[in-house]
Amino acid sequence: EAKKEKPVKPDYTPAQKKRITTLLSPADDLSSIKELPTFKELETELVKKRKQDLRQMYEDDRRHQLAQLERDISLFLIEKGFMEVRTSVLIPAKFIERMGITEEDPLYKQIFRVDENTCLRPMLAPGLYNYLHNFDNIMPDPLKIFEIGTCYRKESDGKEHLEEFTMVNFCQMGSGCTKENLLNIIDDLLKYLNIDYEVISDNCMVYGDTIDIMHGDMEISSAVVGPIPQDLDWGVTKPWMGAGMGIERLLKVKHKYTNIKRSSRSISYYNGITTNLR
Amino acid sequence: EAKKEKPVKPDYTPAQKKRITTLLSPADDLSSIKELPTFKELETELVKKRKQDLRQMYEDDRRHQLAQLERDISLFLIEKGFMEVRTSVLIPAKFIERMGITEEDPLYKQIFRVDENTCLRPMLAPGLYNYLHNFDNIMPDPLKIFEIGTCYRKESDGKEHLEEFTMVNFCQMGSGCTKENLLNIIDDLLKYLNIDYEVISDNCMVYGDTIDIMHGDMEISSAVVGPIPQDLDWGVTKPWMGAGMGIERLLKVKHKYTNIKRSSRSISYYNGITTNLR
Ligand SMILES: Nc1ncnc2c1ncn2[C@@H]1O[C@H](COP(=O)(O)OP(=O)(O)OP(=O)(O)O)[C@@H](O)[C@H]1O
Ligand SMILES: Nc1ncnc2c1ncn2[C@@H]1O[C@H](COP(=O)(O)OP(=O)(O)OP(=O)(O)O)[C@@H](O)[C@H]1O
Ligand SMILES: [Mg+2]
Ligand SMILES: [Mg+2]
């Protein structure tokens, strides 16, 4: 028996390999094919399959994966007693300072600035801090809130980073803010989403010690048990805990996408399928 | 009998009047009170009522009105056969040109620019045009898609304009693209949302003749029956129709808010209630 054939034969040009990679879906398994067809044959077949996938989505479902996962996570957290908030994406630049993000922090250079006093939020924490302060002593203890929304960061290209991505950030203030309880909520959520993970410790300039939730080599969440010094700058004086999680990364894991672009808001991919099929 | 008392007595200072207005909810009716209490008494009472409102939301519901309306409209349109898409908010500046928006167009000056080649989308049309082109001849006829997402426009302050707002834009391409069918979809949606409206005609620089859907003096939607000349610049060659609608305006009508800020993504209002209650 001959050795197992490589998925993409060396007689495809680099541009052809790229096109084939774009057309593949995680369910395709070229490794089982002993002899690969010509580029044109393979492309035609894959284009046909992807068009069928899209048509099936149009006829059977019509929901966008990212939008649906946002809805699922929202309803899951509301059910668990967290209150849904929505704050603006355009934030005062002074919120960045108040988060303790100084010029030395790597995040500082990642921020999109719209004008001198305004930027696109790189995280949901500033809005949540405002709600923790404003709702303190109004709501029963503990106060549990969350936001799902877009965040922006300048990133050097990569398979796990988007410049526009969607974060879910939930937090609790008052009683019960222990590492154990925090890990339990994360465990419930990731079990509900059917996503395996490992817990490791990390050190982050903004929050000090963070708990990182990993899927293989990819971070899917960073979690913090407060209090931390900058709480006072937000008028937050009680213990708290919270975690931020990237929704497109969750989709990348769930659907075994090779690149996070497949799960992003995009005109190039629809539910993980390339839209370049004409 | 004395004449009916004015809602806010002249012995409140302007700042006090403003505070009372902020604390009022649409359900409050000061006009029935014959003698208004002192500012301090009234403020204390209204703060107490608003805290109760928030606590009740926290205990009974916990959903954010804007997020919930987005979910409701999404599921309504999916049910009606429209496919949900998600495209990015950061768009190439050339998409603005390709929309036919020139320096003379009032919209031109309203655009937030992030850098020389990138801006925050002021509308959902560019993303939808891309999908109409990419999905043409792949999906069965007619092609029906929609997006719900944030748009940005520089606005001079007003009770109906936000700089960051949420649009729903649905469109159909291929057969059935008549004014009658378009008005029927809008009617179904606004009946489902229980919102009264009137149809008028308008002329818009971007789309030529548009059909405007009004609630009193406020535009809640602009609708267009294509084709229009710039379709060709997007590779769109079939008849189409579509409408864009502001979700915060729908909430403003539904909850009788006096200012659209109450329904916006905000740290100042939660579900129409001021968060400044401490
Ligand atoms: N550029 C990005 N694209 C997609 N998701 C992201 C991005 N940056 C952060 N996230 C997600 O948001 C979560 C919380 O944000 P956090 O600030 O901890 O990210 P991070 O530590 O900078 O992540 P990384 O080290 O991978 O850059 C991350 O765990 C990840 O899931
Ligand atoms: N700044 C804004 N804040 C909130 N909603 C908006 C804003 N601009 C537009 N919308 C909503 O989006 C819909 C479609 O956008 P369109 O471009 O037709 O608005 P427009 O004609 O500029 O509205 P207006 O004349 O009120 O400024 C509008 O009918 C409205 O419901
Ligand atoms: Mg990072
Ligand atoms: Mg992290």
Ligand SMILES: [Mg+2]
């Ligand atoms: Mg306008």
Ligand SMILES: [Mg+2]
């Ligand atoms: Mg209009």
